[in-house]
Amino acid sequence: MKTLLAGTFAFLALFIVQTSAQAQSLEGSVSVGHAPLPDANVTLWQTNGLNGPEQLNVTTTKADGSFSFKQFDAISAQGSFYLLVTAQENKNLLLLSVLGTEFPEKAVVNELTTVASVFTHAQFLKDHKLVGTPLGLSIAARNTPNLVDPATGTWGDALLDPLNSTQSTTLAKLNTMASLLTAYALSKDLDWTGTYQDQVDATPADKTAARTTLDVAVTLARAPWQNAEQIFKLFETAYPMKEGLLRRPAPFQPYLQYAPDDFALVLRFAGGGTYAPGRLAIDAQGNVWSGQNWMPGSQSSVVHNIGGGLTKLAPDGTALSPPITGFTGQRVDGVGWGTGVDQTGIWVAALNSTISKFDFDGNLIGTEKDADLTGQLGELMGVATAPNGDVWIADGSKDQLVHFPGGDTKQGKLVQVEGLKSPFGIAVDAENRVWVSNSQSNTVLRFPADDPSAVESYSVGTGVRGVALDSSGNLWVASLLDVGAEPPAIPAGTPIMKQFELLAKSMEKQLVGGESSGVVSLISPSGEQVHPKGFNGDGKINVPWGVSVDGHDDVWLGNFGGRGVALLAGVKRSDEMLDVDPGDVVHIFQSGSIQMVTDVAIDPAGNVWLANNWNDAEVVVSDDPSRPSSTWAGGTGIAVIYGAAKPVETPVMGPVTVPVQ
16 A cells, blocks of 8 residues: 555656646647638646646637647646637537647647547547546556657657558558548538548437537547448548549548558557567556566577566556566566566566566565475466455466465465366456466366365366456456367476467467467356357457456457457446347457457556567477578567557456546
């Protein structure tokens, strides 16, 4: 609790320092389709997530689209500033630019700033106002400049990074949506604008009498897969190819050449030792932590490898851990599924039979030696932090668990549970029952934390991996193979990387051959299996790995073999929609920034972070890879899908919870 309070005070102090240095004036400009917007109302707001947004000032743009604010006072020492622009002569036009928590001296408001601000704040926009938790709003505001710089109104540094600008369609999607806003605001074709509104609106309940550019952008951001092909056709209609020209006359370029599967905005971040991240964990301030399978640049694979360390990304993707090695505490050498976060620190269960606890600055503060466990551990996998503060760790090669009551490294002890077979994922529910998945079996075990002998077993798909609890205590489970499938022959005690090598070779058709396998299972708190054969999304799910649940209890899945992320309907969604059942695939997200994903994690702003674990499956299992591609086995970076999920309270300790506003 002391650590949590200290972090909260530090968070507030940061805003106080920032606000004291803020300029109390602002100059800016507004444009639509690159043309100045005169006689428009520009309103400056501040939102702190505590009392709702408050208006600071209002002005009107001049003939050249310029505006200025002189001498205004912030409402509090924390929160973010944003501008709303309404055109007096055009009721369809409403533009937004989130300026951030550090007030700039200049600002540009246009279609690009609107799209970027809407997608990063998709879960917080209500009646044209930003409403949410202080942390969630802060994370969203810090990410907006990654897409568009509010001071210039053009592309942000992260989007311009070669990892993103040339490797995915995010730049083209952003520009296409901005161009669509231009057309929606300026088009005199009422049939076109009406059709665009109809295609963007996800449900009849979303439709209102008047829909501004901001309204349609928000609706698209919350369901970016909705009618994507039809929306793209409307873009082609608005900006037709003209004879003799090679480009469409769209105001923002490059634009999409082909219809997308969705308009989701995805960025990828690297550095800080990130290479082949296994599992993700998000702390109470929204920082993203992950143990790395391998060291960047090491030509590592499951055959020969040099292990990686612990990496930390800030909520905006900035690398905060040392380059290449990450945090190691001079002892971490390769991490599989063993990353966990509680209120007091970061837990790393490594493949070299070590347990390390780090503080939030990456300093080593505890090890397995504190409990005299040295020499008794195998290669370690999953970490679970329980609602009561206990920490549980799976020993993947010695078929045992390690329990740290209260998260105290000095109190660690081994726990033997009948039926463990290379335990992988762990979760602890609200009744303090421990759920463990068996990676070399088709079972999930459950037992009371204080009585491991009272173990129950549940049959699911073969090769069980990640597990996660929704807010009602339902357990969602990912299995690499279908129910009843025969697992590859892996002798007991086989090292984890060797297990992965044998597994990859046995699943070549799924990983590189286009076939699919694997299911997601749902087990209720009472132990009932809603669909005993599991959910496979009509073949859209392929080698599922990690599972996370968002604030709406929908399920996000690392669709490893499908090189993407799957969104599955949770129990709440199926209760709300008559034509949806639990486990139905709502959408599969894919991108050039998304590789073979092991894990997915949701942050307090509703961003979906994902671990690019593998890239080239053939290099992964090669004993003698082609030299130019010998560093391509591991996945590059940690990616994020902006604003697509309902926010969650972090760190996730047991069942998912929603941030208290």
